[in-house]
Amino acid sequence: MNTSKATEAIDQDRRRLLGAATMGIAAAGAVSLFPSRLVTAPAGDAIRPFRVDVADDQLVDLRRRIAATRWPDRETVDDRSQGVQLAKLQELVRYWGTGYDWRKAEAKLNALPQFITTIDGVDIHFIRARSRHPNAMPLIMTHGWPGSVFELLKTIGPLTDPPAYGGRAEDAFDLVLPSMPGYGFSGKPTGTGWDLDHIARAWAELMKRLGYASYVAQGRDWGAPVSSAMARQAPAGLLGIHINLPATAPPEVAAVLSAGGPAPAGLSEKERAAFESLDTFYKKYRAYSVMMATRPQTIGYALTDSPAGLAAWVYDYNNGEPERSLTRDEMLDDITLYWLTDSATSSARLYWENGARGITIAAAQKTAEISLPVAITVFPGEIYRAPETWARRAYRNLIYFHEVDKGGHFAAWEEPELFSAELRAAFRSLR
Known part of the structure; x- marks a missing residue:
């Protein structure tokens, strides 16, 4: 397609989608799109649309x-x-260049109330979706890599308006969905130090600025250790957390995974299955993690210069089968966001900031220091299925543990109604 034809096609798309931003969520009637007032913040802490x-x-x-x-x-x-x-990547990339429409993705975001606030010198982008139900519980949810706020959008309806999805009004949530520093429309840190603990403190500050006296937190992938760090820090108002990639691997398992040895003796059937899944992941599928943890700048040149390179890097995640649960457009919404915001390198630096702190290793995530309530849902398509025995060793205040029958690493994206039902059940005792 030549430049003039491409520009004409884009202009047509923009005209066709002009009204979409005000129709999408409003048509479902699930969310109060715009807060009744903008939060009053001290000078320098402004929250901007x-x-x-x-x-x-x-x-x-x-x-x-x-x-x-x-x-x-x-x-x-x-x-x-x-x-x-x-052949598989060529098919995806060719569709990206000829059939995919970013303006539809843009309209999805613009149909929701989005804001920016600056915390510790970095702009933080977030979506704030309020429930129409009284006494809704405030909930901050954190995405992971190679995800973004796109992976959480389909949960907005079920979480803010449970009755429309078979739930109860008293289980409703007010949602805060931030983009992590270096990801999406958030700013990029220009110095070091934005590790999991720093992000956790920033999220507590964000909830404070929004005026929430009490709230809960949820996360998967990097969002899980961010939420766990919040629970360790126990900021005023945080009642508890829910995670769906928990750090439960005990010391004897972590040692073997690191050394590449055989499974420790004495494991139960579920524990052995969990070990084998982790062992496979460590040996075959975490090359991306090692590269970004050690050379994020080096890999960043290729990801920033080549759309096909970026698509392959993201697509290869989740065992190279993201289409099991996501459509091409959903995958490309996320990949295109990384491209347009030039965040391949800045997002990769989160791995470097956290070095060898294994996301599934209990000691690495200091789970023993968490005293706040913790809830866990285990999805069958996750990197590994955390056994309840390990979970209870890792988290001393485990208030909810449930294994479900479908969903994977991107559970909120893949199974939004099931995921939302799990959050309602997990946090019910904390209301």
Whole structure:
């Protein structure tokens, strides 16, 4: 597609979608889109309205780069053991350059109340979706990598308006959905120190600025250790947390995983299955993690310059099968957000900031120091299925543990109603 035709197509898309931002969520009637008043904040702590408005020339440039992709030769095996298969990625990237429409994704975001506030010198972007039900519980939810706030959008209706999804009004939540520093429309730290503990403190500050006297927190992937760090720090008002990638691996398992040895003796059937899943992940699927934890700047050049490279890097996550639960458009909403915000490198630095602190290792995440209530849901398609025996060793105040029958690493995205039902059940005793 030449530049003039691409620009014309984009202009047509914009005109067609002009009214979408005011229709999407409002049509469902699930959320009060705009707060009745903007939160009053001290000087320097202002909360500013935010709207996504990507320039047309950025989209034209993206399509140009996609069309000019230089492809490698085909893999020499018939499976995914060497990485993302050429034919599969070509199909995704070609659709990205010809059929995908970013303006629809932009409209999804702009149909929701978005804000920016500056914390410790970094702009923090967040969505604030209020429930129409009285006494809704405030909940801050944290995404992971390679995710974004997109992975949480389908939970807004079920969480803010439970009766519309078979739940009870008294289980409703007011939602705060921030983009982590270096991700999406949040700012990029220009110095070191934005590790999990720093993000946890920033989230507590955000909830304070929003005027919440009490609230709960939820997270998966990096969001799980961020929520766990909040629970360790126990800021005023935090009642408890829910996580769906818990750090439960005990010391004897962590030692073997690190050394690459056989499973420890004496494991139960569920514990052995969990060990084998973790062992497979450590040996076959965490190369991306090692690279970003040690050389985020180096890999960042390729991810920032090549759309196909970025798509492959993100697509290979989740064992290279994200289409099991997500549509092409959903995957590309997320990938395009990383591209347009130039956040491949800045998001990768979170791995470097946290070094070897294993996300599933109890000691690495200092779970023994958490005294606040912890709730866990285990989804079958996760990196590993945390056994309840390990979970109770890791978290001394475990108030809820439940294994469900569907959903994976992106559970909120893949199974939003089931995920929302789990949060309602998990936090019910804390209301």
